[in-house]
Amino acid sequence: MKTKKNIVLIGMPAVGKSTVGNLLAQNIGFEFLDSDDLIQSKEQKTLSQIIFEKGLDRFLQIEERHVAGIRCQNHVIATGGSVVYSQKAMGHLGEISRIIYLSIQLDMLLTRLSDIKSRGVAVRPGQKIVDLYKERTPLYDKYCDIKIDCRSMTAEQVVEQAVTSLY
Incomplete structure (x- = not known):
């Protein structure tokens, strides 16, 4: 792989970042890290509990702190869909x-994404999936090195495309 030590997956909730991330890590011999799992482990609460108890803005600060603190090599890292709100x-x-x-x-x-509340999706009151999509997709485009259209692909095909794009 070209110079960088890890691979990060970004995208909307329910796109398959964790599924693809696990498969990709196995395929290339990397470890797998899910930033949502990391946050839940460190905070000892589910994402939806954190959002409910502390509010969305505080959740985004917590997410930023944990993601900005990731120090690893040779990992595939699946991120929460809201990580792109943080430039840091x-x-x-x-x-x-x-x-x-x-x-x-x-x-x-x-x-794919019917219940945004129980999934712990970072959404403002009254915000719909369509609004999230319109708000986040330009940010995903801004931060990515590689973009894979997953529309008609299986997780295995996405992994194959990722490997081809990386190497």
């Missing part, structure tokens, strides 16, 4: 990783 976290990830944006079309996202 994304700057850090960009320094230590190649960033792959797993892109999905809105219609497919709407079928």
Whole structure:
């Protein structure tokens, strides 16, 4: 792989970052890290509990702190969909990783992501999935090194595309 020590996956919730991340890590002999799991472990709460108890803005600060604190090599890191709101976290990830944006079309996202509250999706009161999509997709485009359109691909095909793009 070209120079960077890790691979980071960004994209909307339910796009398959964790599934693809696990498979990609196995494929290339890296370890796998899910930043949502890291946050939940460090905070001893689910993402939805953190958002409910502390509010969205505080959750985003917590996410930024934990993601900006990631220090590892030879890892595939699946991030939460909201990580792109933090320039600090994304700057850090960009320094230590190649960033792959797993892109999905809105219609497919709407079928995959039905319950944003229980999933712990970082969403403002009254904000809909469509609003999130329109707000976040330009940020994913801004921060990615590689963009993969996952529309009609299986997780295995996405991994194959990622490996081809990286090496």
